[in-house]
Amino acid sequence: MEYNFLYPNVQIGERTSIGRWCEIGMPVSDGRSFSPNVVIGSDSVIRSMTVLYTGGRFGQSFATGHRVLVRECVNAGDSVSIGSGSEIEQNTKIGNRVRIHSSCFIAENTQIDDDVRVAPGVKM
Numbered sequence: 001m002e003y004n005f006l007y008p009n010v011q012i013g014e015r016t017s018i019g020r021w022c023e024i025g026m027p028v029s030d031g032r033s034f035s036p037n038v039v040i041g042s043d044s045v046i047r048s049m050t051v052l053y054t055g056g057r058f059g060q061s062f063a064t065g066h067r068v069l070v071r072e073c074v075n076a077g078d079s080v081s082i083g084s085g086s087e088i089e090q091n092t093k094i095g096n097r098v099r100i101h102s103s104c105f106i107a108e109n110t111q112i113d114d115d116v117r118v119a120p121g122v123k124m
Contacts, residue, residue: 009054013042019066020048027054028072041078053090065102083120 004018007025018024024046025038038052041060046052050064053072062076065084076094083102088094092106095114100106105123112118 007038007054009036010038010040012040013044013060015042016040016044016046018046019050022046022048023051025054026051047084059096071108077114 004021005023007027010025012018024040027036036054038054039057040046041058041062043060044058044062046064047066047068049067051068052070055073056070057075059076059078059080061079063081065082065086067085068082069087070082071088071090073090074088074092074094077096077098079097080094081098082088082100083104085102086100086104088100088106089108089110091109093111095112095116097115098112100118101120103121104118106112107124110124118124
């Protein structure tokens with residue numbers, strides 16, 4: 001049986017597909033205040049076992065691989081792809097047309113500019 005948990009604060013664009021066992025809009029438990037909404041642009045692909053915390057904004061044609069974790073308040077532009085097994089920590093800003101390959105770790109408060117490619121396994 002398919003299991004997805006979409007919190008009520010989630011806005012999903014047209015033609016977006018969500019794989020099995022995803023959790024989108026996951027709240028944080030430490031009482032921090034910020035916009036609780038999660039916005040995912042149109043034509044996006046969220047693959048199985050992805051977890052997107054609250055406060056994130058993801059542009060059009062956003063894609064995740066399997067088992068991706070994106071913490072709270074991450075903003076990503078259009079045509080961003082995050083590979084399988086990657087983790088993006090809170091308050092990260094990702095530009096347009098960025099490709100983060102598989103098994104990457106991006107630390108909190110990181111900024112990635114437009115058109116950047118992050119190789120597999122990179123920790124930054």
